[in-house]
Each structure stands twice: as C-alpha cells, then as structure tokens.
Amino acid sequence: MLLNALASLGHRGIKTLRTFGRAGLMLFNAVIGKPEFRKHAPLLVRQLYNVGVLSMLIIIVSGVFIGMVLGLQGYLVLTTYSAETSLGMLVALSLLRELGPVVAALLFAGRAGSALTAEIGLMRATEQLSSMEMMAVDPLRRVISPRLWAGVISLPLLTIIFVAVGIWGGSLVGVSWKGIDAGFFWSAMQDAVDWRLDLVNCLIKSVVFAITVTWIALFNGYDAIPTSAGISRATTRTVVHSSLAVLGLDFVLTALMFGN
Structure with missing residues (x-):
C-alpha cells in the first residue's frame, strides 16, 4: 500500500513537471519566436477587441459597485473614530494596492x-491547429502570440479603468450620499496616495497577472483533450488555476512591495 501510494505520488509529480515544461516551452516560443507584428497586426487588433473591449462592461460595472460598497463600509467604520473625512484615502489605497489589480484579474480570468x-x-478539436502545421504555418505565431500580447496589453488598461470607476463609485457614496465634503474627500486621497509609486505597483501587479492568466488560459486550450468534455474541463481549469495563481502571486508581490 505504501509503495503504491508513493508510486502514485511520484507519477503525479512527474506529470505536473511535464505539464509545467510544456507550458514553459509554449510561452517561450510564443514570446521569443519573434512574431511578425506588422504582418499579424490585424490579428492583434482583433484580439485586443475580443479580449479587452468586450471585457470592459463587466470591469466598469463591477468597479462601480465595489467602489460603492467599499465607500459605504469604510464610512461606517471611520465614523466610529470620527475620521470619515479620510474615506477618500481608504478607497483609493484599497483599490490601487489590492482590490483593483486582483479583482480585475479575477474578472478577466472568468x-x-x-x-x-x-x-x-x-x-x-476541429484540427485547425494541425492544418496550420501541415501548411507550414506556426500556430504559436499565428494563434497563440497575438492572443498572449492582447491579454498582456488589455489587463493593465482594464485595471486602470477599474480603479478609476471604483474611486468614482466611492465618491458617490461618500460625497453624494453620506454628505462628506468633496474637498476633504479628494484632498485626503491626494495627500495619502503616492501616485507615482502606488500606480507603478498597481501596474506591475496587473502586468504579472496578465501574463499569468493569459498563459494559463492559452496553454489549457492548446493542451486540451479534443473533445467537448475535454474542452469543458480545460475551461474550468483555466478559471480555477488562474484564480489561485492571482491570489498567490498577489501575496508574493505585496510582500515584496510593502513587506519592509
């Protein structure tokens, strides 16, 4: 029994390492393969629309409501200490440092x-990738690379939009509903937020999350079993693995940025 358990554990470990190896090779070939951007520019633009523009609705709506909830909960807590004028600082720092890049990445993954x-x-499943290989067309350049770069470009921009509309949602609750003076709200935010440092850290997180989520999504599709059930399982794996990777990387990046 013990030997069987150890053998099963070793087999799973080797299988996991092989999967990471194939994923790493796919990413390396897609990034270092020198895609012809001029030739494939229409493909990149199309994927920017599919990946980025079509994701804006859920990003904007979610950002507004999360900002409003954050403003409401923050106001209830801060009034306990008679510090409700610091609501702008709370909303902006929470969105820039944590909620903005993390929630945007989770929505992007989904x-x-x-x-x-x-x-x-x-x-x-329909053997389109195999047909490209038979016609001497590299599917990594033609299919994977434009989608990878579209994801890397889109998510940071979506994160900035998420943060902006989230701050606006927080101001709606704090200023328009709860009656906080607009000058206090915006001045507290401007005094507390280091826009250069916090914005750069936000963008660094979003770029790392963009690479990770897009990489996982493309590899799971590229490595999927060519059946309807296989594609369904691959899609589920993408959402689960991307979410876990984003949350784990968020802790690592936060510790590196603010741990000192």
Whole structure:
C-alpha cells in the first residue's frame, strides 16, 4: 500500500513537471519566436477587441459597485473614530494596492480567460491547429502570440479603468450620499496616495497577472483533450488555476512591495 501510494505520488509529480515544461516551452516560443507584428497586426487588433473591449462592461460595472460598497463600509467604520473625512484615502489605497489589480484579474480570468481556452480548445478539436502545421504555418505565431500580447496589453488598461470607476463609485457614496465634503474627500486621497509609486505597483501587479492568466488560459486550450468534455474541463481549469495563481502571486508581490 505504501509503495503504491508513493508510486502514485511520484507519477503525479512527474506529470505536473511535464505539464509545467510544456507550458514553459509554449510561452517561450510564443514570446521569443519573434512574431511578425506588422504582418499579424490585424490579428492583434482583433484580439485586443475580443479580449479587452468586450471585457470592459463587466470591469466598469463591477468597479462601480465595489467602489460603492467599499465607500459605504469604510464610512461606517471611520465614523466610529470620527475620521470619515479620510474615506477618500481608504478607497483609493484599497483599490490601487489590492482590490483593483486582483479583482480585475479575477474578472478577466472568468470572462476573457475562459473564452480563450474554449476558442483554442475548439481549434484543437476541429484540427485547425494541425492544418496550420501541415501548411507550414506556426500556430504559436499565428494563434497563440497575438492572443498572449492582447491579454498582456488589455489587463493593465482594464485595471486602470477599474480603479478609476471604483474611486468614482466611492465618491458617490461618500460625497453624494453620506454628505462628506468633496474637498476633504479628494484632498485626503491626494495627500495619502503616492501616485507615482502606488500606480507603478498597481501596474506591475496587473502586468504579472496578465501574463499569468493569459498563459494559463492559452496553454489549457492548446493542451486540451479534443473533445467537448475535454474542452469543458480545460475551461474550468483555466478559471480555477488562474484564480489561485492571482491570489498567490498577489501575496508574493505585496510582500515584496510593502513587506519592509
């Protein structure tokens, strides 16, 4: 029994290492493969629309409501200490340092990541990728690379939009509903937020999350079993693995940025 358990554990470990190896090779070939951006520019623009523009609605709506909830909860807590004028600082720092990049990445994984996995998996199931290889067309350059770069470009921009509308949502609750003076709200935010440092850290997180989520989504689609059940499982893996990766990387990046 013990030997069987150890053998099963070793087999799973080797399988996991092989999966990481294939994923790393795919990412390396997609990034270092020198894609012809001029030739494939229309593909990149199309993927920017599919991945970025079509994700804006859920990003904007979620950002507004999260900002409003954050403003309401923050106001209830701060009034206990007669510090409700610091609500702008609380909303801005929470969104810039944590909620903005993390929630935007989770929404991106659920909307764009799952769509990428399903699309690539369907191309695998219908043998479109194999047909490209037979015609001497590199599917990594033609299919994977434009989608990878579209994800890396889109998520940081979506994160900035999320933070902006979230701050606006917080101001709606704090200023328009609860009656905090607008000058106090915005001046507290401007005094507390180091826009250069906090914005750069926010963008660093969003770029790391963009690479991770897009990489996981594309690999799960590229490596999916070419059946309807296989594509369904691959799409589920994308959302689960991307969410866990974002939350884990968020802790690591936060510790590196603010741990001292």
